[in-house]
Amino acid sequence: MITLFAFGPYFGLPEASPYVLKTELQLRMAGLAYTKDFTGFPTAPKGKLPYIADDGEVIADSTFIRAHVERKYGFDFDAGLSASERAEAWAVERMLEDHLSWAMTYFRWVVPENFERGPAQFFQAVPEPARAGVIAETRAKVKANLHAMGIGRHTPDEIATLGLRSLVSFSAMLGGRPYLMGAEPCGTDATASAMLMSMLAPVTQSPLRDRALELVNLAPYAMRVMQRFYPEHRWEAPLASAA
Numbered sequence: 001m002i003t004l005f006a007f008g009p010y011f012g013l014p015e016a017s018p019y020v021l022k023t024e025l026q027l028r029m030a031g032l033a034y035t036k037d038f039t040g041f042p043t044a045p046k047g048k049l050p051y052i053a054d055d056g057e058v059i060a061d062s063t064f065i066r067a068h069v070e071r072k073y074g075f076d077f078d079a080g081l082s083a084s085e086r087a088e089a090w091a092v093e094r095m096l097e098d099h100l101s102w103a104m105t106y107f108r109w110v111v112p113e114n115f116e117r118g119p120a121q122f123f124q125a126v127p128e129p130a131r132a133g134v135i136a137e138t139r140a141k142v143k144a145n146l147h148a149m150g151i152g153r154h155t156p157d158e159i160a161t162l163g164l165r166s167l168v169s170f171s172a173m174l175g176g177r178p179y180l181m182g183a184e185p186c187g188t189d190a191t192a193s194a195m196l197m198s199m200l201a202p203v204t205q206s207p208l209r210d211r212a213l214e215l216v217n218l219a220p221y222a223m224r225v226m227q228r229f230y231p232e233h234r235w236e237a238p239l240a241s242a243a
């Protein structure tokens with residue numbers, strides 16, 4: 001049995017982290033049974049979630065977890081795609097994870113109102129006297145990561161401009177197709193739908209969310225993936241204020 005180390009539910013989403021949600025979707029796509037454990041962050045091998053334990057083997061990072069599933073269980077997330085289509089799907093995934101996701105992190109963690117409504121709530125379990133210090137330290141670490149990556153050096157408008165370029169590009173590539181690469185989902189659909197659900201959740205107000213709601217193929221696409229692979233969840237909530 002696989003254990004998925006995760007953060008837990010977040011404002012209507014089954015997972016706070018789009019990367020954990022991506023992995024959860026991929027486990028479901030592969031038809032694998034798993035349980036979730038919300039206590040593994042302090043001992044995460046790479047200091048991040050997700051990671052999994054599978055019969056004593058520990059695998060950290062959503063991309064390596066995907067590779068593990070492909071290798072151990074023989075499940076091909078990109079079945080039916082040609083080599084160049086697989087390359088396209090990988091390039092889109094990198095655009096979303098290594099570019100768009102940083103802009104999303106900025107709006108979630110740095111914009112004060114979004115932070116107070118959102119990530120600040122992660123720390124409710126920290127004893128009151130220590131809470132403010134832990135919050136400040138964690139937020140400073142996120143800001144340092146944004147600075148090191150480079151995106152944190154830009155103005156909010158510039159960050160929005162960069163993120164929107166990736167968002168609009170994704171929307172254009174998806175076009176009218178039900179899934180990114182055609183009639184059936186591929187591995188990148190897990191990443192893309194997880195990122196979009198996270199972006200659309202009203203708890204984080206941002207120019208990215210505003211534009212995502214205007215790009216009319218995005219919310220229905222994200223919901224299509226979620227409802228297919230996560231049918232028991234009440235998906236209305238994250239999109240409650242989406243027209």
Ligand SMILES: N[C@@H](CCC(=O)N[C@@H](CS)C(=O)NCC(=O)O)C(=O)O
Nearest residue numbers: 017018019047048049050061062063
């Ligand atoms: N490349 C990693 C990214 C995972 C990631 O960034 N996880 C974030 C949550 S969304 C995390 O655990 N951050 C904790 C930290 O950086 O201290 C993956 O694909 O699994």
